[in-house]
Amino acid sequence: MSTSNYDPRILKAPHPVPGAPDNWKRFFSFNTDAKVIGIQYIVSALFFLLVGGLLAMVIRGELITPPADLVDPTVYNGLNTMHGTVMLFLFLFPILNGFNNLLIPTMIGAPDMAFPKLNAAAFWLVPVFATILMASFFVPGGPASSGWWSYPPMSLQNPLGRFINGEMLWITAVALSGISSIFGAINFVTTIIRMRAPGMGFFRMPIYVWTAWAAQTIQLLALPVLTGGAIMLLFDLSFGTTFYRPEGGGDPVLYQHFFWFYSHPAVYVLVLPIFGIFSEIFPVYSRKPLFGYKVVALASFAITALSLIVWVHHMFYSGTPQWMRNLFMVTTMLIAVPTGIKVFAWIGTLWRGKLRLSTPMLFCLGGLFNFIFAGITGIMLATVPIDVHVGNTYFVVAHFHYVIFNTICFGVFAGIYHWFPKFTGRMYYEGLGKIHFVLTFIGATLNFLPLHWAGLLGMPRRVASYDPEFAIWNVIASIGAFILGVASIPFILNMISSWARGPKAPPNPWKAIGLEWLLPSPPPAENFEDDIPTVINGPYGYGLNKPLVEDEEYYIKRAQEA
Amino acid sequence: MTITNPEIPLNHTPGHIKHDGHNLTGFIIFLCSESIIFLAFFTGYAVLKLTSPEWLPQGVNGLELKMPLINTIVLVSSSFVAYIAERYLHKSNLWGFRIAWLLTMIMGSYFVYGQYIEWSELAFGLDSGVFGGTFYLLTGFHGLHVITGILLMGLMLVRSFLPGNYEKGEMGVTSVSLFWHFVDVIWIILFILIYIWQ
Known part of the structure; x- marks a missing residue:
């Protein structure tokens, strides 16, 4: 064997280790390694989960009693807007x-x-627009207060008449976030x-890759x-x-x-990768192949296609003509078909599997359970007669928190636990993980389930004070929110202590099948x-005895x- | 530090994945995405024009057609000149490429100049209702793309003087040329929407 010929058996040592916290400075530099950027995204996103969560605590603290007593209603509008914006643009998009x-x-x-450099540029836009968004708390007039929709004419009010105001900073931050997302x-x-690796045709890609592709296409x-x-x-x-100003011939509904x-x-975009995470995790912890792989893969793109023709269901009460309402009601309901196929496939995967209930699996099962519930209220909301009745009430708030927190966040946590050993090279503590799951499930259910009742009774969203008849549901919801706040403690403890001193992780601790599990932990x-x-x-190929790769x-x- | 495992048998051919050569794919994806912004502006323009109770601002009768038509002809023909430049480069005729490429840049600059003259002679501004707003937004956003295209072409022109610049292929020139055709097609749609449909 001559030295000039390339010999793949000579493996460069995985140094610097991409996962471990040694050499931490590279996480604060313009690093072009996707695994460093991935951790940069996830850690900064989790920081903003805490920020957005803190805003939610204040909101729930305000709503624990009917009158507006904890914060001023104007401040409440700002907190409300920023909670939604931070959670979407600074937590969920970056973490995915x-x-x-x-x-x-x-x-x-x-x-x-x-494009590694473009990738790093996309990440480093996150701190830039995060700073702009956070700075809006300190400008005269406070942050944007027109809700995360920013509908005109509300969003066009600028009472102080300053050029730099909360709304202007908000739009700038959202636009930069958009540029970052397009780069990504x-x-x-x-x-x-x-x-893709040699031999990996499209129908040999893991479902996560399919769903990420479908989501990024959106x-x-x-x-x-x-x-x-x-x-x-x-x-x-x-x-x-x-x-958008009617007084100048514009049309505010155009913005909608x-x-x-x-x-x-x-x-x-947010939920498709979570479907991917579910599809990755259920087979591993049930020791069975994913049920209906091809259909699940194609259903992702069916969702992409349908998602582009449903938007008017948010505008049933915006002066939308009846034919348009009917059309978009039907398209919205059609989305239930590909998502239903996926749910069916996951249940088919779990059916008679050897279930192992470790933390990632628990989060996935909890997420699936909540998603089915959210899907049912989703179909209710797609129906025009119900939507015009409960639109802009807490029923809508409850529904989308069941999607965004109780499904998407559960999937995010499942993903973090499942791939933690792979990318940090350390095992997490199972006990703390289970405590985190139990607290999160109880907190989330107490928080978001009662809001359905408040909404059905007619409690409007985005208000700092409300009629005392809704008090009981709000007290339960606030208790749930505080439990969710407490649930972050075992999570943070687990992540920090495991990453610093957890037991060293083998390459494939879950006996999973996939190219990533053929790499060392952490990968070089x-x-x-x-x-x-x-x-x-x-x-x-669980239980099929077919090797994934040659040799x-x-x-x-x-x-x-x- | 390296790890050697000579005792592990090796019965496969190791696979390789090229690091580069994705630029054109990425650029085409970017152009698809960029065209959607224009699509949004065009849709907004059409909706506002069809529904606005008062479309033209007071004292404005519409847009002059002569100057923009000359501009359109120059911009559309510049796309063909860019194509000729590409053919020259393909045949390794570097000077032919440079001259045709420079001609494309001059034609693009003439377009920007013509646009500037047109803007400075107009009786309405950005804040003259939805008509003024959409006009300046669409032509301005398109003009930004034309200027970007000229700058990118300038960059390609300078790089053509670097020795061995085209050994790895002509990806940069192909991409910029594609961008130029894109800007051109957008202008044709814009011209029909704003100037012809009055």
Whole structure:
């Protein structure tokens, strides 16, 4: 063997270790390694989960009694707006981009993303627009207060007449967030299309990659519409145009169309990767292949396609003509078909499996349970007669928190626990994880379930004070919210202590099947480097005794000895 | 530090994934996404025009057609000149490429100049109702793209003087040329929407 020939058995040592907290300075630098960027995204997003959670605590503290006594109603409007904005643009989108960064290259066997510098630029926009958004708390007049929809004419009010005001900063931050998302989407889609391992055809990709692809396609096709609409809103607010001002011939409902054309599909951008996480985790902890792999994969793109033609269901009471209401009611209900297929597939996967109830599985099961519930209230809300009745009440708030917290966040936690050993090289503490799950499930249920009743009784959303007849539901909800706050303690403890001193993780602690589990924990900087395995079978071959890749034993040994 | 495991048998051919060469794919995806912003603006323009109770501001009768038509002809023909430049480069005729490429840039600059003259002669401003707002928003946003295109072409022109610049392919020139055709097509739609549909 001559030294000039490349020998893949000579493996560069995984140093610096991408996961472990040693050499922590690289997490604060313009690093182009997707695994560093992934952790940067996830950790900063979790920080903003705490910020958004703190705002939620104040909101629930205010709502524990009917009168507006804890904070001024004006301040409440600002807190309410910022809670939604922080949770969506600073927590959920960044954390899912974090997952994409960690999982897409490792799952398809790519050394890195297609455009590493663009990837780092997309991440470093997050602190920039986060700072702009947080700064709006300190400008005269306070932060944006027109709700996260920012509907005109409310969002166009600028009583102090200053050029730099909360709303203007809000629009700027959202626009920058959009640019960051588009950078990310271009990167993820290009990586998936062009950098798959040899032998990995589209129908051998793990479902997470399918769902991330479907979600990022939505970003590419729908997000620019909001960007366009937001530019016009900024012009109306700051440069004297009248696109949305009726007094100048403009149309405020036009903004609603722009906003929801993106912001409804945005929910699918968030939930599709969570469907991917469910589809990855259920087979591992039930020891069975995913039921109906191909249909589940294609259902992701069915959701993408349908998501682009449902947005008007948010505008049933915005002077929408009846034919349009009927049309969008039908398209919205159609979404239940591909999502129903997925739910059916997960239950089919669990059916007669050897279930192992560790933390990721518990979060997935809890998330699935809550998602079915959220799906039922979703179908209710899609129905025009019900929606015009409960629209803008707490029923809507309850529904979308069941989707966004009780499903998406549960999936996020499941994903964090499941892949924690892979990307940090350490095991987490199962006991703390289970405490986290139990507290989160109880807190979330107490918090969001009673709000359905408050909404059905007619309690309007976005108010600081309410009729005393709704008090009981709000007291229960606030107690639930505080339990959720407490639930973050075992989570934080677990993450920090496990990452610092947890037991060292083997390459494949869950006996999972997938390219990422053939890598050492944590994977070296370039994953498989120049020795990328050739995929010879589809994913999820649990109990089928078919190797995933050519020469699988070699890769397993290689990972163990690294 | 390296780890060697000579005792592990190796019975497969190791796979490789190229690091580069994705630029064109990424750029096409970007252009698709960018066209959606224009689609949003066009839709907004059409909706506002069809529903607004008073479309033209007082004292404005519409838009002059002559100057923009000349501009349109220049911009559309510049796309063909850019294509000729690409053909030259493909045949490794570097000077042919440079001259045609520079001609494209000059034609693009003439377009921006013409747009500037048109703007400065108009009787309405950005704040003259939805008509003024949409006009300046659409032409301004498109104009920004034209200026970006000219700057990118300038960059490609400078790089053509670097020795060995085209050894790895002509991805940069192909992308910029694609961008230029994109800007061109957007202008044709914009011209029909704003100037012809009055």
